Amino acid sequence: MSFYAFIGALEQGFVFGLMVLGVYLTFRILDFPDLTVDGSLPLGAAVSSVCIGAGLDPFLSLVPATLAGFCAGAVTGLLNTRLRILHLLSSILVMIALYSINIRIMGKPNFTLLGKPTVLDPLAALGMPSWMAAPLLFAAATTLAALAMVWFTRTELGQAMLATGDNPRMITALGVNTGNMIVLGVGLSNAMVALCGALVAQNQGSADVNMGVGTIVAGLASVIIGETLLGKGRVGRMILAAVLGSVAYRLAIALALSLKVGSFSFAPSDLNLITALVVVAALTFPRFRRAVSRMTGA
Numbered sequence: 001m002s003f004y005a006f007i008g009a010l011e012q013g014f015v016f017g018l019m020v021l022g023v024y025l026t027f028r029i030l031d032f033p034d035l036t037v038d039g040s041l042p043l044g045a046a047v048s049s050v051c052i053g054a055g056l057d058p059f060l061s062l063v064p065a066t067l068a069g070f071c072a073g074a075v076t077g078l079l080n081t082r083l084r085i086l087h088l089l090s091s092i093l094v095m096i097a098l099y100s101i102n103i104r105i106m107g108k109p110n111f112t113l114l115g116k117p118t119v120l121d122p123l124a125a126l127g128m129p130s131w132m133a134a135p136l137l138f139a140a141a142t143t144l145a146a147l148a149m150v151w152f153t154r155t156e157l158g159q160a161m162l163a164t165g166d167n168p169r170m171i172t173a174l175g176v177n178t179g180n181m182i183v184l185g186v187g188l189s190n191a192m193v194a195l196c197g198a199l200v201a202q203n204q205g206s207a208d209v210n211m212g213v214g215t216i217v218a219g220l221a222s223v224i225i226g227e228t229l230l231g232k233g234r235v236g237r238m239i240l241a242a243v244l245g246s247v248a249y250r251l252a253i254a255l256a257l258s259l260k261v262g263s264f265s266f267a268p269s270d271l272n273l274i275t276a277l278v279v280v281a282a283l284t285f286p287r288f289r290r291a292v293s294r295m296t297g298a
Helices: 003-015 017-029 037-053 062-081 087-106 121-125 130-153 156-166 168-173 178-204 215-230 235-258 268-297
Strands: 110-112 206-208
Touching: 003 017, 003 130, 003 178, 003 235, 017 037, 017 130, 017 156, 017 178, 017 215, 017 235, 037 062, 037 087, 037 110, 037 178, 037 206, 037 215, 062 087, 062 178, 121 130, 130 156, 130 178, 130 235, 156 168, 156 178, 168 178, 178 206, 215 235, 215 268, 235 268
Parallel strands: none
Antiparallel strands: 110 206
């Protein structure tokens, strides 16, 4: 793996760490399988790009992008809690609807930001090279989001959300409206995913309606890898594991793409295959480690 491939993997790992935190919130905290993220990531990219194209400051464009993602997640939660539509189906319905909505927002399938200001421009103005600016900025953003998430889970509202995913009957008996907790949690999850999409669009210089394809798979893979590396524990540790899992997943992808054995090498079109192999390895590694421990102990 070359140096620039390594830096690129770190950059991708940190920026998509925001998305992984959102996936962790729904799948691990709320126990809510949410596929909305495949549509909310390009939603955030579309909103931010159009706002920048209209002359809005790139940092301020992150606000409407994040709010749009929250609204998309809230709709998924409302379909599930108010209309009693299965959570998986409600997220699929919103994801499908967002495909058309994103095209409506951009007016076309993609929107370019070439020549437009981005959040990376202030760092470039300070003389920082682009290969260093993006990883540092995205690492800072993901770190702040992770710290905010840890703080939130320690609040009374955050504890109610944790209990909603862990034991909904018990928390309902204590007077908490689990429906509201689901709407809020799925909304916050997709808000982080949309923020990730906005940053990705500004970094790569364009927003595309198909850029969210496979987001949920990458998010779940990162969560599983993080849990394999750090093991399960308290919420703060699991949030850290999600971020580290995001970086480890991107490094594994970059390493696989740079791998060459004889005349064989992986191509970018093999990304889904590599992801599947990485997830299988992450899921089976703990069992293999326990088997080895028993054999050595015996």
